[in-house]
Amino acid sequence: MEESASRSDKKKVVAVVGGGLVGALNACYFAKRGFDVQVFETREDIRKAKIVKGRSINLALSHRGRSALKHVGMEDKIVSKGIPMHARMIHSLSGKQSPIPYGKKGQYILSVDRANLNKELLTEAETYPNTTLNFGRKLQDWNAETGLMTFIRSDGSEEEIQADLIVGCDGAFSAIRKQFLRRSRFNFSQTYIPHGYMELTMPPINGEFAMKPNYLHIWPRNTFMMIALPNLDKTFTCTLFMPFEEFEKITTGDEVIEFFQKYFPDTIPLIGVDALKRDYFRLPGQAMVSVKCTPYHIGDKCVLMGDAAHAVVPFYGQGMNAGFEDCIVFEEIMEQFNEDFSAVLPEYTRVRVPDDHAIADLAMYNYIEMRAHVNSRWFLFRKHVDNFLHAIMPKTIIPLYTMVTFSRIRYHEAVKRWHWQDKVINRGLLFSATGAVLGASYLLAKNPPDITKLTVPVEKLWSRLMALRTP
Ligand code: FAD
Numbered sequence: 001m002e003e004s005a006s007r008s009d010k011k012k013v014v015a016v017v018g019g020g021l022v023g024a025l026n027a028c029y030f031a032k033r034g035f036d037v038q039v040f041e042t043r044e045d046i047r048k049a050k051i052v053k054g055r056s057i058n059l060a061l062s063h064r065g066r067s068a069l070k071h072v073g074m075e076d077k078i079v080s081k082g083i084p085m086h087a088r089m090i091h092s093l094s095g096k097q098s099p100i101p102y103g104k105k106g107q108y109i110l111s112v113d114r115a116n117l118n119k120e121l122l123t124e125a126e127t128y129p130n131t132t133l134n135f136g137r138k139l140q141d142w143n144a145e146t147g148l149m150t151f152i153r154s155d156g157s158e159e160e161i162q163a164d165l166i167v168g169c170d171g172a173f174s175a176i177r178k179q180f181l182r183r184s185r186f187n188f189s190q191t192y193i194p195h196g197y198m199e200l201t202m203p204p205i206n207g208e209f210a211m212k213p214n215y216l217h218i219w220p221r222n223t224f225m226m227i228a229l230p231n232l233d234k235t236f237t238c239t240l241f242m243p244f245e246e247f248e249k250i251t252t253g254d255e256v257i258e259f260f261q262k263y264f265p266d267t268i269p270l271i272g273v274d275a276l277k278r279d280y281f282r283l284p285g286q287a288m289v290s291v292k293c294t295p296y297h298i299g300d301k302c303v304l305m306g307d308a309a310h311a312v313v314p315f316y317g318q319g320m321n322a323g324f325e326d327c328i329v330f331e332e333i334m335e336q337f338n339e340d341f342s343a344v345l346p347e348y349t350r351v352r353v354p355d356d357h358a359i360a361d362l363a364m365y366n367y368i369e370m371r372a373h374v375n376s377r378w379f380l381f382r383k384h385v386d387n388f389l390h391a392i393m394p395k396t397i398i399p400l401y402t403m404v405t406f407s408r409i410r411y412h413e414a415v416k417r418w419h420w421q422d423k424v425i426n427r428g429l430l431f432s433a434t435g436a437v438l439g440a441s442y443l444l445a446k447n448p449p450d451i452t453k454l455t456v457p458v459e460k461l462w463s464r465l466m467a468l469r470t471p
């Protein structure tokens with residue numbers, strides 16, 4: 001009793017496990033509320049350590065991520081170091097480049113450096129006197145009954161720590177999540193896709209960007225795809241996506257060039273033959289995983305956020321954005337329920353799970369769609385149809401990527417709206433087609449044509465129709 005009395009006048013301890021993008025941002029959110037925040041991160045301080053080339057070098061930051069940064073006063077700082085991408089640039093096999101704007105002027109996404117973003121967020125978290133960053137602490141295990149955590153320090157020694165709330169932000173292979181897996185009625189699924197990714201650098205040419213900088217460059221080739229985002233040092237980071245079995249087929253430098261000659265010929269002189277041969281073998285293809293689970297909490301003790309709760313495949317550019325939005329949603333519920341963890345945690349699961357599952361599904365759907373039949377012509381066609389429909393019915397038809405990328409419409413609402421729009425479009429097409437048939441019949445009835453003259457054109461028409469059929 002005494003203990004709980006003395007607790008209530010002291011601020012509660014929140015342990016944030018994982019000092020990656022979401023963990024570092026979350027530390028700011030909890031610190032701003034006045035909690036005693038302890039961050040535990042396996043790696044050494046990335047602001048001091050030598051460059052560790054880990055996962056993707058740059059990321060596309062969009063509205064949801066920006067909104068979350070804004071709440072802790074970090075938006076301007078991050079945006080000023082980002083490179084605006086106002087459009088995609090579609091590269092066809094012949095080397096033709098076609099831009100497709102993301103929206104109206106002022107609607108753009110940003111290419112941001114992952115390492116810089118992480119560093120800035122850690123530094124911001126540290127400006128709160130009630131926050132401590134603990135590096136070189138790898139969570140080993142924790143007890144869901146007591147909330148006691150065991151960490152392994154870099155020197156191999158153990159450290160035990162107790163907190164009032166544990167926030168698991170330790171990424172797609174979350175150690176915090178392991179305790180969830182042992183519990184009844186915890187749903188979990190994890191899917192590796194057959195594709196891997198590899199990052200290649202395109203250096204500047206004569207001190208300038210090798211391609212137009214303010215675009216997200218895309219080479220859509222069905223099974224093979226490449227994406228390039230600009231960096232502040234005037235390089236581009238190209239990310240090559242291809243099935244692991246294809247990675248394995250290429251074993252020599254000459255085969256790399258042969259492969260690029262076939263699918264991405266315009267990039268060879270820009271990356272450079274020698275650099276390409278060298279960088280391709282520097283690291284093997286990296287795996288991509290999709291993780292879904294529910295619930296996100298255990299009692300009033302622990303909650304999962306970011307990739308630990310929902311790793312998504314990168315085919316919507318939303319993984320970090322969704323993780324950052326998790327922080328806003330949690331914050332809003334903390335406000336609503338007066339920081340009462342026993343009410344906040346279940347509500348967070350109730351509200352957030354449908355949206356995170358929706359973006360995980362969308363990203364997977366887009367992966368399958370791109371792989372199945374998206375070449376540069378199809379990509380251009382689809383985006384132009386989207387933009388056209390939006391232009392003629394701006395209130396009724398909003399492209400899905402617009403809702404996902406440039407709004408905070410809940411992900412599951414965006415999906416619902418997308419299905420509804422599809423129905424409207426199909427009805428519209430059916431309506432127009434019916435109208436055309438009726439109109440034509442009326443005209444034919446009024447002016448009956450000479451049948452003898454008609455037979456030949458009808459046959460021709462039929463053969464043309466048959467030629468249109470896809471094999
Ligand atoms: P992480 O960034 O994985 O951070 C987890 C942290 O926890 C790490 O620092 C790790 O060291 C630490 N940790 C792990 N285990 C422990 C432990 N046991 N104890 C203590 N600490 C631990 N998202 C976008 O929004 N836009 C994009 O354009 C985009 N592009 C992507 C491209 C690729 C190729 C990939 C793979 C992903 C991309 N993403 C993108 C997704 C984005 O990278 C992730 O969603 C984001 O990094 C998730 O952040 P996080 O903090 O939850 O996890």
Ligand code: EGU
Pocket residue numbers: 056058059060088109216218227229239314315316317366370401404405
């Ligand atoms: C993949 C890897 C174009 C960064 C999805 C678009 C991505 C990013 C798209 C990566 C695509 C694909 C969208 C954005 C973005 C497009 C989007 C994908 C950033 C539907 C660093 N995707 N990505 N969609 O619309 O909404 O331009 O590694 F090729 S940003 Cl796969 Cl908006």
